Amino acid sequence: MKNNSIGFIGAGSIARTMIAGLVSKGVTDRKRIWVTNRQNRESLQKLREEFGVNFTYSKKELLENAGIIIIAVKPSDITTVLEEIKPVVDESQLLISVAAGVTTQSIEACIGSRPAVVRCMPNTSCAVGESATAIAAGMYAGEKHLSAARKLFGALGEAVVVDESSMDLVTGLSGSGPAYFYYLVELMEKTAVAAGLSREVARKLLFQTIYGAAKMLRDTNEDPSLLRQRVTSPGGTTFAALEVLKNMGLEDAVNKAVLKAAVRSRELGVQSIRQG
Numbered sequence: 001m002k003n004n005s006i007g008f009i010g011a012g013s014i015a016r017t018m019i020a021g022l023v024s025k026g027v028t029d030r031k032r033i034w035v036t037n038r039q040n041r042e043s044l045q046k047l048r049e050e051f052g053v054n055f056t057y058s059k060k061e062l063l064e065n066a067g068i069i070i071i072a073v074k075p076s077d078i079t080t081v082l083e084e085i086k087p088v089v090d091e092s093q094l095l096i097s098v099a100a101g102v103t104t105q106s107i108e109a110c111i112g113s114r115p116a117v118v119r120c121m122p123n124t125s126c127a128v129g130e131s132a133t134a135i136a137a138g139m140y141a142g143e144k145h146l147s148a149a150r151k152l153f154g155a156l157g158e159a160v161v162v163d164e165s166s167m168d169l170v171t172g173l174s175g176s177g178p179a180y181f182y183y184l185v186e187l188m189e190k191t192a193v194a195a196g197l198s199r200e201v202a203r204k205l206l207f208q209t210i211y212g213a214a215k216m217l218r219d220t221n222e223d224p225s226l227l228r229q230r231v232t233s234p235g236g237t238t239f240a241a242l243e244v245l246k247n248m249g250l251e252d253a254v255n256k257a258v259l260k261a262a263v264r265s266r267e268l269g270v271q272s273i274r275q276g
């Protein structure tokens, strides 16, 4: 690969959280991170002030400086970006796309030569070094490219290599996943506050509860249903609450939500190619 400097095309939510994670974990020297976007100069200035990274308004300059290019734009903008970088990208560079639904095949076809493309689906917990990232290699990406992507996202949390055919499903699972848990916490907090608890106390209890449950799942590696059964004595309080969730169709809602996000990921990918 050309070098290990990282260039972000796109400076929105996911790029920001990745930069925050890379800098705070010291994965790479902040001076080896470059970032560019379409027009929002203020957001580039802010990234420099906050994280000390380099920014440029020129994709050519970014590509001249970075060996690993992370494409972090909406699926609808990816064709424009690929057209713009096509004349300057070379085969020694690794292109990592985090765009939902966009296949490595369509990126390769847009670039035209034999680019090393890796498709990744991180989530915004990158910012605290706790992302869950799925990685899939394109046709011209070798072991060294996959391992560079694994190293990068492994430093930002957990990174798992999957077959590209699973990427849309993974998007509905872990890519969008943090929002499902935020929503659950939001609803529980709302109930607690409406029932008379202070927001401050509700938050303290809920944040620790979700953190503790996640830590139990990860540290014990036990089946979630076993952990649930262990805290659910028949006729008890947890039992009563879970009966309500079951009877009101939580299983069906979760199933539909995850699959709907996966379908949406596929649609966004297809639309991005049509628009291009």
Ligand SMILES: NC(=O)c1ccc[n+]([C@@H]2O[C@H](COP(=O)([O-])OP(=O)(O)OC[C@H]3O[C@@H](n4cnc5c(N)ncnc54)[C@H](OP(=O)(O)O)[C@@H]3O)[C@@H](O)[C@H]2O)c1
Residues within 6 Å of the ligand: 009, 010, 011, 012, 013, 014, 015, 036, 037, 038, 039, 040, 041, 043, 072, 073, 074, 075, 077, 080, 081, 098, 099, 100, 121, 122, 123, 124, 175
């Ligand atoms: N957010 C998440 O949780 C998450 C998780 C995993 C993957 N993703 C994927 O990450 C991608 C970006 O999502 P996001 O939430 O970060 O979006 P976002 O906040 O809307 O940011 C999009 C960025 O793309 C830039 N951009 C658009 N067109 C461009 C162009 N032609 N050249 C250079 N930069 C361009 C925008 O620049 P301007 O501001 O200057 O227009 C902006 O900085 C999406 O494809 C999404 O599927 C997101």
